[in-house]
Amino acid sequence: xxxxxxxxxxxxxxxxxxxxxxxxxxxxxxxxxxxxxxxxxxxxxxxxxxxxxxxxxxxxxxxxxxxxxxxxxxxxxxxxxxxxxxxxxxxxxxxxxxxxxxxxxxxxxxxxxxxxxxxxxxxxxxxxxxxxxxxxxxxxxxxxxxxxxxxxxxxxxxxxxxxxxxxxxxxxxxxxxxxxxxxxxxxxxxxxxxxxxxxxxxxxxxxxxxxxxxxxxxxxxxxxxxxxxxxxxxxxxxxxxxxxxxxxxxxxxxxxxxxxxxxxxxxxxxxxxxxxxxxxxxxxxxxxxxxxxxxxxxxxxxxxxxxxxxxxxxxxxxxxxxxxxxxxxxxxxxxxxxxxxxxxxxxxxxxxxxxxxxxxxxxxxxxxxxxxxxxxxxxxxxxxxxxxxxxxxxxxxxxxxxxxxxxxxxxxxxxxxxxxxxxxxxxxxxxxxxxxxxxxx
Ligand code: GLU
Numbered sequence: 001x002x003x004x005x006x007x008x009x010x011x012x013x014x015x016x017x018x019x020x021x022x023x024x025x026x027x028x029x030x031x032x033x034x035x036x037x038x039x040x041x042x043x044x045x046x047x048x049x050x051x052x053x054x055x056x057x058x059x060x061x062x063x064x065x066x067x068x069x070x071x072x073x074x075x076x077x078x079x080x081x082x083x084x085x086x087x088x089x090x091x092x093x094x095x096x097x098x099x100x101x102x103x104x105x106x107x108x109x110x111x112x113x114x115x116x117x118x119x120x121x122x123x124x125x126x127x128x129x130x131x132x133x134x135x136x137x138x139x140x141x142x143x144x145x146x147x148x149x150x151x152x153x154x155x156x157x158x159x160x161x162x163x164x165x166x167x168x169x170x171x172x173x174x175x176x177x178x179x180x181x182x183x184x185x186x187x188x189x190x191x192x193x194x195x196x197x198x199x200x201x202x203x204x205x206x207x208x209x210x211x212x213x214x215x216x217x218x219x220x221x222x223x224x225x226x227x228x229x230x231x232x233x234x235x236x237x238x239x240x241x242x243x244x245x246x247x248x249x250x251x252x253x254x255x256x257x258x259x260x261x262x263x264x265x266x267x268x269x270x271x272x273x274x275x276x277x278x279x280x281x282x283x284x285x286x287x288x289x290x291x292x293x294x295x296x297x298x299x300x301x302x303x304x305x306x307x308x309x310x311x312x313x314x315x316x317x318x319x320x321x322x323x324x325x326x327x328x329x330x331x332x333x334x335x336x337x338x339x340x341x342x343x344x345x346x347x348x349x350x351x352x353x354x355x356x357x358x359x360x361x362x363x364x365x366x367x368x369x370x371x372x373x374x375x376x377x378x379x380x381x382x383x384x385x386x387x388x389x390x391x392x393x394x395x396x397x398x399x400x401x402x403x404x405x406x407x408x409x410x411x412x413x414x415x416x417x418x419x420x421x422x423x424x425x426x427x428x429x430x431x432x433x434x435x436x437x438x439x440x441x
Contacts, residue, residue, distance in 0.1 A: 002034030004198050006060075006067070007187065009041045010052035013248040014059055016266070016300060017202065017232050017240065023266050024200040024229060026065045027288040030281075037194060038067035042074045043181050059249040063259045064281055071194065073186050080181040083189045083219055084174065087145065092218050093174070095141040096123035097134040119144070119170035143175035145185075145215055152210040157200070157227025158293050164210040172211045188212050192221030200290070203228040227290055230270055235301040247302060256348025260284075261308035270298030277308055310347045321349065328353050329360075338433055341425045362436035363420035371413040374403055378414055379440050392428035 004025035008014055014022070029036035038060065042048035060067065087093035096119075098106070107117035123144070126134070135141065149167040156162045174185035191199065199209075209226050216223050232240050240247070252262060260278060267284050268275040271292040278284045318336045321343075325335045342355045367375050378399045383391065396414065400406055416422055417439040419430060 001195070002029055002032035002197050003037065003195050004029040004034065004200070005037035005039045005071075005191070005194065005196055006065075007039040007041050007190075008056050009044070009047070009183075010049055010056060011044070011047040012052060013250050014056055015244040015249065016247045016252070016262075016302075017244055019063070019249060019262070020229055020232065020266055020269075020298075021201055022060065022065055023263065024227070024288075024290060025198070027267065027285055028198050028200065028290065029068075030285045031288060034197070035068045036066075037196070038070045039190060039194075040070065040072045040074075041183055041186070042072055043077075043080075043183065043186050045074070045180075048074070055250065059253070062249070062253055063263060071190065073181075073190065076186070076190065077181065079189050079193065080186050083185060084143065084181075087174075087215075087218060090218060092146045093143055094123055094146060094171075095131065095135075096144050096173075097126075097131075097138050097141040098122070099138070116168055117170075118168060121146075121171065140177050140179065142173045142177050144171040145174050145211065145218075147171050147211060147214055152213050154209070154213060154223070154226055157198070157225055157290050158230075159203070159206075159228055159295050162206065164207065166210065166214065169207055169211060172208075172215075174215075184208060184212060185215065188215045188219065188221070191224055192216060192219060196224050198225045198227070200227045200229060202231055203295070204231060227293075229293060230295055230297050232300040233297045235299055235303075237297065237299060240300065247300075252302070252305065256309065256350040257305045258309040258312045258348075260312055261305050264308060265304060269300060270294060270296075275304075275308075277311055306347050313346055313349065314344050316343060324349055325352065328356050330356055334359075334433060337429065341429045341433060345425055358419065359430075359433040360435050362434065362438040363418065365418070365439035366416040366420050366422075367413065367439070368416075371417075374405060375413055375417045375439060377403055379417075379437075382437070382440065385434075387432045387434065389428055389432065392431045395431075 006022040006025050008018055008022075026036050028034075038057070040048075040053055040056075042053070084093065103119070106120060110117045123141070124146075147166040147169060151163050152166050153161065153163040172182075172184050174182050176182060190196070206228050209228070213223050234240050234243065249262075260280070263284055264278045265275055267278070267288055271289075272294065273287075273289075273292050276287065278287065318339045321339055322335065325339055326332070330338050338356065338359070342352060346352060346355070365375075378395075381398050381402060382395055396410060399414070400410055403410075411427070412422065415424070415427055418427070418434065418437060424430065
């Protein structure tokens with residue numbers, strides 16, 4: 001069965017970059033009728049926080065990216081111990097005692113000599129006594145996986161044929177000095193035991209993939225299909241890494257972005273196909289094809305989300321927004337009319353509040369000098385409320401008759417006097433919503 005997973009570390013809120021990964025994995029699983037696992041990569045007890053686990057779930061649920069099961073790495077430590085033992089028995093695992101400063105020095109020397117900064121495997125030459133002495137002096141060492149020095153190759157779902165020389169990569173540390181298992185091992189054990197068939201993640205993981213393929217093979221697991229999507233940049237191609245904090249799903253949600261706007265954009269951004277606004281998950285799944293994505297960095301502009309959001313809202317039926325409208329205090333008898341009048345004039349649902357305030361309190365009138373007398377005369381002719389659909393027509397006919405004005409010269413000053421704006425919804429629809437008219441004095 002096709003099985004994918006989204007594997008965030010709960011050390012912060014997830015952002016658009018994470019969403020790209022989550023969405024691709026989700027869509028692959030759903031398209032194949034397979035299973036989508038939410039895997040919480042929480043092997044780091046200091047940085048992992050329960051509130052972020054909850055937040056990640058809430059963000060995915062908001063988007064409708066429902067998972068089939070949740071796995072937590074912190075509950076699987078015994079599995080990692082077993083895998084580590086296995087690697088040790090096979091002679092593919094060794095303890096190393098260099099301090100970070102020593103490693104840094106080694107790297108600098110290598111770079112000075114024009115060599116790639118790859119760990120020199122000095123720990124492999126330590127005798128049993130030297131190891132014991134170092135352990136006594138420095139405590140437990142880190143455990144490194146001994147790579148086979150050969151080319152590691154795979155057919156990447158996005159990058160195509162990919163090949164990395166294992167000799168150009170340091171033997172990865174899989175267990176820290178304090179005994180903490182690192183992601184590189186935990187992920188391999190999980191992917192193997194959970195039957196993960198496809199792994200999509202950012203291209204910053206390409207080197208990891210190379211080493212993980214060797215670890216999977218050493219442990220006797222099946223190597224999944226890998227695909228590495230490009231990283232997102234800002235609209236000008238600038239790095240997004242520092243700004244991703246402001247592009248959290250939580251903030252986008254608060255800014256009024258609609259889930260389908262975000263999903264539609266992310267399901268196509270960086271692919272050869274144009275962005276198409278989808279109306280539901282089934283369409284999104286249907287239109288997704290990972291082979292259409294390219295390796296080049298993908299430009300993301302948060303502003304692209306708002307026109308898509310507006311398009312969704314323009315079509316939205318009243319039943320779907322009833323609760324939000326009642327929440328901002330619109331009386332039930334006006335609620336549906338309020339929605340029909342405003343939906344084409346908003347970008348996000350957050351805009352509704354200002355519209356309701358305008359209808360409830362009345363707008364500051366805008367009256368040009370040459371219209372002062374005209375507006376005063378018209379206001380005197382305005383009947384007492386409540387107004388209905390016919391009021392505007394009847395009133396403007398009466399005003400036309402009394403003043404001789406017609407067309408734009410008649411309607412525009414009245415619109416500006418009542419709404420404070422020179423454009424907006426049909427006035428015959430606006431008038432019945434107006435609870436107060438400041439221009440009436
Ligand atoms: N926890 C890892 C990360 O967030 C998962 C990477 C992977 O998909 O394997 O980078």
